[in-house]
Amino acid sequence: MGSSTLINADRLWTRLMALAEIGATPAGGVNRQALSDGEIAAWRRVIGWAREAGLTPSTDAAGNLFLTLAGRDGAASPVLLGSHLDSQPTGGKFDGAAGVMAALEAAVSLAEQSDRPARDVIVVAWMNEEGSRFAPGMMGSEAFTGERNMDAIRAARDADGISVGEALDRLHQPFPDVPHRPLGFAAGAYLELHIEQGPLLEAADCAIGVVTGIQGKKTFQVVVEGAEGHAGTLAQQERRDALAAFARMASALHAEIGTVDADIKFTIGRVAVVPNAPSVVPSRVSFSIDLRHPDNAVLDAAGARIAALCQQNAAPCAVTVTPLVDAPSNAFDPRLRASIAEAAREQGHSAMEILSAAGHDARHLAKICPAAMIFIPCRDGASHVEHEWAEPDHVAAGASVLAQVLRELAFAPGIAV
Amino acid sequence: MGSSTLINADRLWTRLMALAEIGATPAGGVNRQALSDGEIAAWRRVIGWAREAGLTPSTDAAGNLFLTLAGRDGAASPVLLGSHLDSQPTGGKFDGAAGVMAALEAAVSLAEQSDRPARDVIVVAWMNEEGSRFAPGMMGSEAFTGERNMDAIRAARDADGISVGEALDRLHQPFPDVPHRPLGFAAGAYLELHIEQGPLLEAADCAIGVVTGIQGKKTFQVVVEGAEGHAGTLAQQERRDALAAFARMASALHAEIGTVDADIKFTIGRVAVVPNAPSVVPSRVSFSIDLRHPDNAVLDAAGARIAALCQQNAAPCAVTVTPLVDAPSNAFDPRLRASIAEAAREQGHSAMEILSAAGHDARHLAKICPAAMIFIPCRDGASHVEHEWAEPDHVAAGASVLAQVLRELAFAPGIAV
Known part of the structure; x- marks a missing residue:
């Protein structure tokens, strides 16, 4: 035919x-x-x-x-x-x-x-x-x-x-x-x-x-809340720098979630920094997480670690992790x-x-x-x-x-x- | 008086x-x-x-x-x-x-x-x-x-x-x-x-x-160049994820430059991610560095480490570090x-x-x-x-x-x- x-x-x-x-x-x-x-x-x-x-x-x-x-x-x-x-x-x-x-x-x-x-x-x-x-x-x-x-x-x-x-x-x-x-x-x-x-x-x-x-997909919205400050005047030890906390989180997430196995897909694709000025310590960083895997057990296990990894790297900032999409394979x-x-x-x-x-x-x-x-x-x-x-x-x-x-x-x- | x-x-x-x-x-x-x-x-x-x-x-x-x-x-x-x-x-x-x-x-x-x-x-x-x-x-x-x-x-x-x-x-x-x-x-x-x-x-x-x-101040503009990709389809080991490289750089910079001594001020205040969409692996991240210290010797030493720390954490992406302001104390x-x-x-x-x-x-x-x-x-x-x-x-x-x-x-x- x-x-x-x-x-x-x-x-x-x-x-x-x-x-x-x-x-x-x-x-x-x-x-x-x-x-x-x-x-x-x-x-x-x-x-x-x-x-x-x-x-x-x-x-x-x-x-x-x-x-x-x-x-x-x-x-x-x-x-x-x-x-x-x-x-x-x-x-x-x-x-x-x-x-x-x-x-x-x-x-x-x-x-x-x-x-x-x-x-x-x-x-x-x-x-x-x-x-x-x-x-x-x-x-x-x-x-x-x-x-x-x-x-x-x-x-x-x-x-x-x-x-x-x-x-x-x-x-x-x-x-x-x-x-x-x-x-x-x-x-x-x-x-x-x-x-x-x-x-x-x-x-x-x-x-x-x-x-x-x-393949299964989970997405999250993460918000890191710190405090704004003058880049020249605010002492480092008094800062609640949301960008510094985000960098630690993103680095840990990529290292630990992004390397689970060859089939994992981990992406932080969108980042918004407030107020996003060169001489101001950032008060707020929000970012997206896109996590995919064909095996639902692996997906669930990786997804379950995200909030903890964010929390562990947040101090002295606060962090909230909101699940958005949870679509199993x-x-x-x-x-x-x-x-x-x-x-x-x-x-x-x-x-x-x-x-x-x-x-x-x-x-x-x-x-x-x-x-x-x-x-x-x-x-x-x-x-x-x-x-x-x-x-x-x-x-x-x-x-x-x-x-x-x-x-x-x-x-x-x-x-x- | x-x-x-x-x-x-x-x-x-x-x-x-x-x-x-x-x-x-x-x-x-x-x-x-x-x-x-x-x-x-x-x-x-x-x-x-x-x-x-x-x-x-x-x-x-x-x-x-x-x-x-x-x-x-x-x-x-x-x-x-x-x-x-x-x-x-x-x-x-x-x-x-x-x-x-x-x-x-x-x-x-x-x-x-x-x-x-x-x-x-x-x-x-x-x-x-x-x-x-x-x-x-x-x-x-x-x-x-x-x-x-x-x-x-x-x-x-x-x-x-x-x-x-x-x-x-x-x-x-x-x-x-x-x-x-x-x-x-x-x-x-x-x-x-x-x-x-x-x-x-x-x-x-x-x-x-x-x-x-x-106090002395140096500023830099850093650009991380990777490659765009679909968050669901591009294998992790084939990615050149500019955001992942940025996270490693920012984390290392905060940990190593931001802790030089109590007088150092280190700030990443502005970050721009391209294309900045939740389901797209970022191809480009540009960010600002604001570095200040009252002692010019310390400022110079810290400033001299920035490009190397960026380079060490860039692979598989490319990075360029451009000094903007160099104002000694x-x-x-x-x-x-x-x-x-x-x-x-x-x-x-x-x-x-x-x-x-x-x-x-x-x-x-x-x-x-x-x-x-x-x-x-x-x-x-x-x-x-x-x-x-x-x-x-x-x-x-x-x-x-x-x-x-x-x-x-x-x-x-x-x-x-």
Whole structure:
């Protein structure tokens, strides 16, 4: 079974590039913030393509977009597949969009080439995966799976003070003919294609990544409180220098948490110093911690040491450590992983198992149904940058593997998997 | 000799508070940037008060303001005394202004109460001591003493791109009747009154600080260059994490330079992280170092270790250490210090010797003539803050001591000291 028979690779690439014109940046990237005019324009274009093929759009209270290819048995649990349409502020053409467009192409090709599937096939674009306009990210999939309630989601505000609630109402307003469905439904399976956002597939010259799972992640916000003072007059022994305490903490954290084993990822990425003037002893330093590991036991053990290491190095300052994200590792469904590997083999694409270091909406879907992901390579492993790039052949290969697994699920008798 | 006989304390306080209305902030402080409309307004007010008493204003190419009480012998080297009128953005009513107004009060009282002095008495307000609008500070006194040339000074620009040259021309424009004098002249002596900006006089319940000198200061700018990466995907052993390297450097610097002895002052006050996002391994950290010590040998030895400590902790990142300021400690003139102490004793004010931890224009004047400083207490040692405060009694005491030393110098035969 060759990839040319399952999807129209040229149409997919042409549409993906057309989508990238919405929110295009001068440097060749994409800035398409969640619930922005750009996302509304993307909805309009994607809905148009879906309707041409007979797919029916719908949405929900969380601003997720669904495009349904109706199956013969409306009572059977549907196959769900997709990704997201929002981007980072200086993002690229592929992160998110490639997964939605590959899913749409797989569904459209299925509609064109096959009998009506046994069950509904639903392409989805989740709301605010990136979290760059409204924090935290993955709001759409969290609302869908019941991880987060809509009151909390609607209350989050962007830098201009606009709430998600206001922005959601504004998103829905220009689509009066797109019906609303209840939040969440029983899905039979979930599939997501995404660029790897790392260098492993490219380094291995491999077209398809069979994603084994998503590594666990914990994040923390740490605030060190000292006292301001004149750099020339305040005696060293009387200082409560928040920067000096931060330096000790960060040094100890990097040395002790950052060296747990070869799989640990420990990052202090954001630091804010107050008042941040050369001749003033800093009164306050706040910083972020991002900790990831594929083994939940290791992740938990490392995470549990963070507050103590901060406390041990704080004196004479005070420190508070606030956990923000606690997302354990998950393993994707073994049968779906096997189907992806088998489809790649049949189509003649090199494939390898790969762990996702970054988070994806599939993490949440995996809690309510069998789920899996397909990775394709991206140049230099670069993502969240304007020069982010995936080769057309890799996009086509990934979409074709997705299409093959979709067909197995869509025509399977009974529950999809 | 009581202080009430040498100056008019009420007039001094009233004028100092009137001056504080120019650039007053809602929180009770002062924002009067160098060469701003506020400084022009302050010039207008101060020149008016000086002319009432028969003092003659003049200026120079560096925007220093001189108010001359003419002496009998125009060829004798004048006594120079003053401070500065510019402030920090959230500064107070006293830093700089108290010294100019005390000098003006001493000169005006001298004009009112005495015969014509033997030599010229010149009150000065130096241009841009603070360095908050245009960096570096002390431009006026550095230009006057030949430390820095006017081309370099005129080229410096503020955050809006306005050059010192443009701002100087704008300062001089509304004062066509204030003549220009050549830059620099032979001064017989220089006196400067200032709030302490530290807690020592207040803690000792002492009205007058006889300043022994200004401690030496070195500053550095350090840049750590690493490589950006995804916090979830980039393996720890492949990272060139600029923040991790900075943490090691800052920790080592605080531990080894910050503990040299009880007199060392070591501060990392400003840190900039690039790109400063929670999920991105930092590619670049730049930070400031402020190092001070009264003993030049200790200061030099500590300063010489900084680059090595940075280098030792940089790998696998690169680091560059750029020296910015190298101002050795100075000792003020022993005879002037003795005169200040004696005046305080005669007037019944408690006095103590004190080292200035902060820099002042007197540092530069001390290179060309005998110079000394008088400190007065400030509440809680707080300065460069809007609640900066000096008690009226302390302002009067300091000005009266200044006035007494001024009279000794102004009527001394031959060279002033």
